[in-house]
Amino acid sequence: MMKSINLLVLTITVLLTACVPKVVSSDPEPVLGQLKVGFDIDDTILFSRDNFLKAPHMSDDPDHLDYGWVNQHDSLYSVTIQPIAELIGFLRAHGHEVYFITARPGINGDAVARHLxxxxxxxxxxxxxxFFAPKRKDAVSGHKFTTKHIxxxxxxxHIFYGDADxxxxxxxxxGVRGVRVVRDARSVEAYSKNYFGNTRSANEPKAPYSEDDYQKFLSYGVGPYGETIYPIYFVEPAVAD
Ligand SMILES: [Mg+2]
Incomplete structure (x- = not known):
């Protein structure tokens, strides 16, 4: 008797399930166990110092570069940071998704997509x-701020890797885990701002950390925001003369 009731319930369940229309959603369902991992570009996946140093300026403001030009010249002047390329390969081999978010302005951004x-x-x-997520400037305070969080x-x-503060x-x-990628020493020399305050400036409240403090952060693997420091140091590939 119990067996036949069980069979009846099973049959009804199968019939009802078959009658439910399939819901087609434009948003793919999250895949359980799959991470979505984001990466910054400059000094994270690309050592792009030379691209920035060679870029034409649009005004006297040293930060006002021709980003349309920069975005088209990675293939000539930027070097891929191999430990990060390997990390990306590792994540993808385990079925995780990888995204890039840069604060560069997006002019000619398709050239960056082709290069990567x-x-x-x-x-x-x-x-x-x-994705291109340039900094914005608040009209009232005059402060520049990142828009990458959006x-x-x-x-x-779930995780975001980048070199900058x-x-x-x-x-x-x-609200996601930030992991700090160690900036190449030559980039720290060329661009010391926005990296552990500014380890190369005079000591002041805005930049309290010296080179010695920086080495302590690296040795403990924890940055000033409590973030993990990704402990791989970029070694320049040997270039034949
Ligand atoms: Mg960067």
Whole structure:
């Protein structure tokens, strides 16, 4: 008797399930166990110091570069940071998704997508897995601030890797784990701002950390925002003369 009731319940369940229309959603369901991992570009996946140093300036403001030019010249002047390329390969091999979010302005951004596609060997497409999120300036305070957290939240990332203080702030505001990638020493020399305050400036409240403090952060693997420091140091590939 019990067996036949069980069979009846099972039969009804199967019939009802078959009658439920399939719901087609434009948003793919999150895949259980799959991480969505974000990466900054400059000094995270690309050592792009020379691209920035060679870029034409649009005004006397040293930060006002021709980003349309920069975005088209990674193939000539930027070097892929191999430990990060390997990390990306490792994540993808385990089925995780990888995204790039840069604070560069997006003029000619498709050239960056093409360059990263060639370098990393998988399709990187503008506004699908590569996003430009330039800093904004508050009209009242005059402060520049990162907008990367907006994209990190929209994409539902779980981890964000970047070299700059702003990357750690963006991850924190978005509520995801920020992991600090160690900036190449030559980039620290060329661009010391926005990196552990500014370890090369005179000691002041805005930049309290010296080179010695920086080495302590690296040795303990924890940065000033409490973030993990990714402990791989970029070694320049040997170049034949
Ligand atoms: Mg960077």
């Amino acid at each position: 596609t060639r370098e990393l060997g998988f399709d990187i497409t503008l506004n699908e897995n590569l 994209r990190i939240s929209e994409l539902g990332l 702003n990357d750690m702030v963006a991850a924190s505001v978005a």
